[in-house]
C-alpha cells in the first residue's frame with residue numbers, strides 16, 4: 001500500500017496472472033497496481049517514474065487519477081495530449097494535487113493510447129474518518145478491494161483495430177482462460193459475523209461485468225466516489241471505469257462462496273473457475289466453493305440510486321432547459337477503426353489542448369482537434385444527452401458503452417433503461433453506461449462549469465477511446481484561469497520539450 005506522497009514506477013515485466021506469460025506495462029511491477037491510500041484532505045504528491053523500455057508496447061506513458069476533480073490542478077490530470085505531453089522513457093512527472101472534499105473509491109490508469117490494457121491500472125482510495133455510513137460496516141481496508149479487469153494475451157498495439165476480445169477476466173489480478181491451467185484464483189477472506197465494505201473497481205478495457213456473490217446480498221453505499229442512500233441488490237453491472245462500494249454481511253454458514261464477475265463477452269464463461277474469485281470464511285477448508293448463485297430477486301436498478309446528501313440537479317428541472325444543452329451522438333466509420341461523436345473522430349493534437357489554451361489559442365484553431373473541442377462558459381449548468389448506439393449490426397461488438405467526464409461528477413437525470421427524467425435526486429457519478437439503442441435509451445446528465453480546464457470526455461472502453469470516441473470539454477478558458485494555470489510547474493512545460 002502506498003501513501004499519497006510516493007513514487008510510482010512504471011515498468012515492463014513478464015507476468016502470468018491467468019497462467020499465460022506475456023510482457024506488460026505495470027505500476028509498481030504488480031497487477032493490479034498497488035493501492036494508493038489517502039485520508040480525506042490529504043495532499044497528493046505522486047511522482048510517476050517511467051522505466052519502460054519494451055518497444056513492442058508504448059514506452060511513453062501518462063497516469064490519470066480517475067474521478068479526482070483536479071480543481072486548480074488541471075495540469076496534473078495525467079491525460080496525454082489533453083493536459084500534458086507523454087512522459088518519455090527515463091522521465092518523471094510529479095503530480096501535485098489535493099482532492100479537497102472528495103472521498104471514496106477511485107483508480108488510476110495509463111491515459112496514453114490503450115496502454116492500460118497492457119496492465120497499468122490500480123486502485124486509489126480516499127478514506128473518510130467521518131464517513132456518515134461508517135455505522136454500516138466493520139472492515140474497510142486493502143483486503144476488501146475487489147478489482148475487476150479484463151486481460152489480453154496480445155499486446156495492445158497489435159489489437160488497435162479489433163477484435164476487442166479479452167482472453168480472461170481477472171479479479172484482484174488472478175483468473176483463468178479457456179483451455180488454460182487451473183491458475184490460482186483470488187481469495188477474499190472474511191470472518192463470520194463481521195460486515196465488510198467491499199470496494200469494487202471496474203478496471204476494464206472493454207467488457208462490463210455482472211457482479212454477484214453466491215449466498216450474499218449486497219448493499220450499495222457508493223457509486224464513483226459519491227455515497228448513495230443504501231440499496232440492497234443481488235447483482236451489480238460494473239462498467240469500464242465505474243466503482244461501487246457495497247456492504248456485505250458475513251452472516252452465512254462458515255464456508256467458501258463464489259464471487260462472480262461474468263463478462264458480456266460470450267467467450268468468458270464461469271466454467272472451470274473462470275471469471276470468479278472465492279469468498280472464504282475464517283475456518284473454512286482451503287478448497288473451491290460448491291455454491292450456486294441465488295435467484296436474482298433484487299435486480300440492480302440505477303434509477304433507484306440516490307445521493308446520500310446533496311440537493312437536486314442544477315438548473316431548470318426540464319430536459320433541454322439547462323444554460324447549455326449539448327447532444328452528443330456516437331457513431332462509427334470503417335469497421336471498429338474509427339469512432340465518432342457528432343461525426344468527428346478525436347485525433348491527438350500535436351500539442352496538448354491545455355498548452356494551446358495557455359498560449360492563447362483558446363478558440364478553435366488548426367491545432368485543437370477540429371470539431372472535438374466544446375468550449376463551455378463559466379458557472380453555467382450544462383446538460384449533455386447521448387443516445388445509445390450499438391454501432392455494429394446486431395449490436396454485439398460496439399456497446400453498451402460507458403462514458404466518463406474528467407474534472408466532475410455529474411447528475412444522471414436520465415439513466416439507461418429508464419425513459420423518465422429525475423431532476424430531484426439523481427445519482428451523481430463520473431462514469432455512466434449509455435444503455436442500448438434497442439431500449440431507446442438517451443442517457444442525460446448535468447453538471448456546473450465550476451472547474452476550469454480542458455476535461456476529456458470519452459468512452460471508457462479503452463479500445464474505443466484509442467479509436468477516437470472522445471471530445472474535450474474546454475471549460476471556461478478565461479483570461480483569469482489562464483493566468484492562474486500558467487503557474488503550473490516548469491517541469492510540466494518541460495514534458496513537451
Ligand code: C2O
Nearest residue numbers: 064066241404456
Ligand atoms: Cu479513467 Cu479519461 O479516464
